[in-house]
Amino acid sequence: xxxxxxxxxxxxxxxxxxxxxxxxxxxxxxxxxxxxxxxxxxxxxxxxxxxxxxxxxxxxxxxxxxxxxxxxxxxxxxxxxxxxxxxxxxxxxxxxxxxxxxxxxxxxxxxxxxxxxxxxxxxxxxxxxxxxxxxxxxxxxxxxxxxxxxxxxxxxxxxxxxxxxxxxxxxxxxxxxxxxxxxxxxxxxxxxxxxxxxxxxxxxxxxxxxxxxxxxxxxxxxxxxxxxxxxxxxxxxxxxxxxxxxxxxxxxxxxxxxxxxxxxxxxxxxxxxxxxxxxxxxxxxxxxxxxxxxxxxxxxxxxxxxxxxxxxxxxxxxxxxxxxxxxxxxxxxxxxxxxxxxxxxxxxxxxxxxxxxxxxxxxxxxxxxxxxxxxxxxxxxxxxxxxxxxxxxxxxxxxxxxxxxxxxxxxxxxxxxxxxxxxxxxxxxxxxxxxxxxxxxxxxxx
Amino acid sequence: xxxxxxxxxxxxxxxxxxxxxxxxxxxxxxxxxxxxxxxxxxxxxxxxxxxxxxxxxxxxxxxxxxxxxxxxxxxxxxxxxxxxxxxxxxxxxxxxxxxxxxxxxxxxxxxxxxxxxxxxxxxxxxxxxxxxxxxxxxxxxxxxxxxxxxxxxxxxxxxxxxxxxxxxxxxxxxxxxxxxxxxxxxxxxxxxxxxxxxxxxxxxxxxxxxxxxxxxxxxxxxxxxxxxxxxxxxxxxxxxxxxxxxxxxxxxxxxxxxxxxxxxxxxxxxxxxxxxxxxxxxxxxxxxxxxxxxxx
Numbered sequence: 001x002x003x004x005x006x007x008x009x010x011x012x013x014x015x016x017x018x019x020x021x022x023x024x025x026x027x028x029x030x031x032x033x034x035x036x037x038x039x040x041x042x043x044x045x046x047x048x049x050x051x052x053x054x055x056x057x058x059x060x061x062x063x064x065x066x067x068x069x070x071x072x073x074x075x076x077x078x079x080x081x082x083x084x085x086x087x088x089x090x091x092x093x094x095x096x097x098x099x100x101x102x103x104x105x106x107x108x109x110x111x112x113x114x115x116x117x118x119x120x121x122x123x124x125x126x127x128x129x130x131x132x133x134x135x136x137x138x139x140x141x142x143x144x145x146x147x148x149x150x151x152x153x154x155x156x157x158x159x160x161x162x163x164x165x166x167x168x169x170x171x172x173x174x175x176x177x178x179x180x181x182x183x184x185x186x187x188x189x190x191x192x193x194x195x196x197x198x199x200x201x202x203x204x205x206x207x208x209x210x211x212x213x214x215x216x217x218x219x220x221x222x223x224x225x226x227x228x229x230x231x232x233x234x235x236x237x238x239x240x241x242x243x244x245x246x247x248x249x250x251x252x253x254x255x256x257x258x259x260x261x262x263x264x265x266x267x268x269x270x271x272x273x274x275x276x277x278x279x280x281x282x283x284x285x286x287x288x289x290x291x292x293x294x295x296x297x298x299x300x301x302x303x304x305x306x307x308x309x310x311x312x313x314x315x316x317x318x319x320x321x322x323x324x325x326x327x328x329x330x331x332x333x334x335x336x337x338x339x340x341x342x343x344x345x346x347x348x349x350x351x352x353x354x355x356x357x358x359x360x361x362x363x364x365x366x367x368x369x370x371x372x373x374x375x376x377x378x379x380x381x382x383x384x385x386x387x388x389x390x391x392x393x394x395x396x397x398x399x400x401x402x403x404x405x406x407x408x409x410x411x412x413x414x415x416x417x418x419x420x421x422x423x424x425x426x427x428x429x430x431x432x433x434x435x436x437x438x439x440x441x442x443x444x445x446x
Numbered sequence: 447x448x449x450x451x452x453x454x455x456x457x458x459x460x461x462x463x464x465x466x467x468x469x470x471x472x473x474x475x476x477x478x479x480x481x482x483x484x485x486x487x488x489x490x491x492x493x494x495x496x497x498x499x500x501x502x503x504x505x506x507x508x509x510x511x512x513x514x515x516x517x518x519x520x521x522x523x524x525x526x527x528x529x530x531x532x533x534x535x536x537x538x539x540x541x542x543x544x545x546x547x548x549x550x551x552x553x554x555x556x557x558x559x560x561x562x563x564x565x566x567x568x569x570x571x572x573x574x575x576x577x578x579x580x581x582x583x584x585x586x587x588x589x590x591x592x593x594x595x596x597x598x599x600x601x602x603x604x605x606x607x608x609x610x611x612x613x614x615x616x617x618x619x620x621x622x623x624x625x626x627x628x629x630x631x632x633x634x635x636x637x638x639x640x641x642x643x644x645x646x647x648x649x650x651x652x653x654x655x656x657x658x659x660x661x662x663x664x665x666x667x668x669x670x671x672x673x674x675x676x677x678x679x680x681x682x683x684x685x686x687x688x689x690x691x692x693x694x695x696x697x698x699x700x701x702x703x704x705x706x707x708x709x710x711x712x713x714x715x716x717x718x719x720x721x722x723x724x725x726x727x728x729x730x731x732x733x734x735x736x737x738x739x740x741x742x
Contacts, residue, residue, distance in 0.1 A: 202714070202716075202717060228714060228715070228716065229714055229716065229717070230716045231716055231717055231720065233669040234716070235463070235654075235657075235658060235669070236459060236463050236657075236658070236700075236701065238455070238456065238459040238701065239452075239456045239459070239701050239704035239705065239715075239716070239719070240704070240715075240716055242452045242455050242456060242705075243452060243704075243705075243708055246448050246452065258566075258567040258661075258663075259567050259660075259661035259663060259666070260661070262567060262569055262660035262661045263658060263660055263661050265660075266569070266658065266659065266660045270576070270583070270584070270585045270588070271583050272576065272583055283567075286566075288566045288567060288568060291568065291569075292567070292568055292569030292570065292571070292659075292660045292662075293569065293571060293660065294571040295571075296571060439573065
């Protein structure tokens with residue numbers, strides 16, 4: 001009897017070992033796609049080790065779409081580093097990069113414990129911040145506490161970088177730069193267009209964008225002739241637009257989010273308020289904007305962090321006298337398709353995630369060290385280009401100062417990139433057609 | 447001079463928007479008047495109307511004006527279904543139960559709509575020209591929204607006062623038990639009133655798209671729910687045409703006060719317009735606590 005029991009226990013033990021073994025095998029490729037090509041093995045003197053970049057990713061919750069995109073972007077960059085670039089060379093060692101990630105459920109509390117887990121339990125020294133300003137702000141003090149570097153690829157708020165954190169750096173353009181590129185462009189194409197009207201949603205993000213835009217406009221010789229906000233759940237903008245019309249501006253910058261951006265355009269059209277150029281936050285960057293508004297959307301501009309079609313590449317970098325690091329856009333698109341397994345085009349979140357990984361890789365090689373403090377120091381002096389644009393931080397705050405927002409414009413039913421010149425694939429259409437001309441079917445097409 | 451021109455233009459737009467607000471509130475008021483149920487999910491039905499107009503226009507090129515009867519029929523059917531599946535059981539239930547039930551229905555509709563239409567902000571472009579009237583520039587679609595609202599409110603008024611069913615509904619609003627004693631089939635009046643209330647609300651969603659054809663989204667409802675509550679209270683809860691008049695006034699005050707507030711230096715007038723509209727509500731309720739056209 002006893003022998004039977006022993007046999008059963010031993011049998012169960014073996015079975016459980018087998019099951020856990022299989023489960024581990026299954027889990028492994030999910031965490032990081034196994035590279036198809038191995039790193040060059042012709043240099044046996046260099047030891048290949050694995051380095052982990054840690055990331056809390058919003059795979060569920062309200063940022064799940066953005067989170068998934070950023071993860072794919074990071075994995076594309078890691079794959080490029082491992083397979084194409086041949087790993088990171090630090091001293092006599094070669095490191096492969098793996099992204100170690102956990103689902104943060106788009107939740108602040110979970111993000112904080114994830115950062116702690118990555119820093120303490122997993123011993124990760126380089127962290128890719130979570131998506132959104134709110135989550136990045138929650139993560140920053142924990143990263144700072146454990147002295148691990150944290151790279152923000154989805155937190156645009158300037159506020160994060162005004163808290164005196166040393167180990168927190170930024171890859172994407174801060175909110176304060178969202179509308180300044182458009183003003184630069186206007187200055188270049190029409191130095192006589194001086195009268196700026198600002199009309200924007202009364203939220204924290206829009207206020208940050210437009211306070212900075214106002215300062216920038218005034219410092220650059222523009223005259224802000226109208227500067228008013230509208231409440232967030234507004235259904236009729238006509239009172240404020242009637243007042244704006246009387247101010248007789250040359251250009252309009254404004255907006256806030258999806259719904260009000262559409263409404264603003266619609267009612268500018270209804271009231272026939274004609275100006276030479278219009279830039280609206282968020283809404284026009286989405287294809288649904290053109291679907292909803294049709295030809296009314298012609299010529300409308302919007303700032304965007306990145307778009308498929310930007311012309312950042314080795315040549316553009318050479319022109320600016322800096323290094324180009326990472327996959328070209330074409331390589332990125334191919335790798336992205338491979339890793340995401342879908343035909344969906346990468347959004348700017350993916351490019352941001354990739355750029356954050358690439359900036360770590362570039363800085364680690366420059367520093368020739370895996371010590372976060374030394375890498376952070378090296379970051380102060382680097383300036384290079386990726387498919388996402390230029391990467392350079394303010395040494396004091398860690399805020400991104402090299403990257404420029406691209407400006408898109410709807411031209412003949414397609415989104416064209418018109419600014420900055422290093423990224424543009426079309427010339428700006430200026431001045432835009434009047435609403436009456438658009439009614440008759442005129443497009444903002446060269 | 448410019449200020450007075452702006453004022454005229456704003457009041458004009460306010461009147462147009464107010465009429466749409468009015469129709470969007472009549473259903474809420476009717477349902478409360480007859481069934482004593484506050485429909486917390488009110489906005490979700492407006493959203494359904496907006497998507498009806500959107501779908502009819504983009505899929506079948508049906509102009510929004512023609513979507514009005516379609517939305518009404520759709521709303522009536524939906525109203526009967528919801529009445530017999532849920533509301534019927536809750537007529538004499540405690541208030542909290544009906545609040546929770548209508549809240550749940552609202553969420554359910556939103557999530558189903560999200561499944562069907564996704565969570566993007568959509569819209570359509572139906573241009574039929576613009577009217578230039580002195581200082582006022584207004585697209586004909588907005589004028590149509592006003593015209594349709596006025597006609598619908600008028601028809602409803604005639605129906606309530608001249609037809610037998612309308613009179614029966616008014617009788618139930620005034621005195622439920624009295625109506626029952628007089629031989630009115632109160633159960634039937636409940637189901638018909640609820641269906642008409644929902645039908646009107648879905649229909650008003652089409653009017654909303656005539657006024658603003660963009661920004662259509664499955665979560666657009668709650669903004670309208672809040673306004674509808676205020677307007678319903680202002681007009682006197684349970685009085686559908688009181689709601690229409692109140693909506694009209696609310697629109698005038700919301701838009702008209704902008705120009706006057708804009709004259710105060712250093713003030714963000716837009717944020718204050720709603721404040722003024724609510725102060726106005728408070729004053730009316732102080733003078734007449736039952737609302738503008740509410741009973742005693």
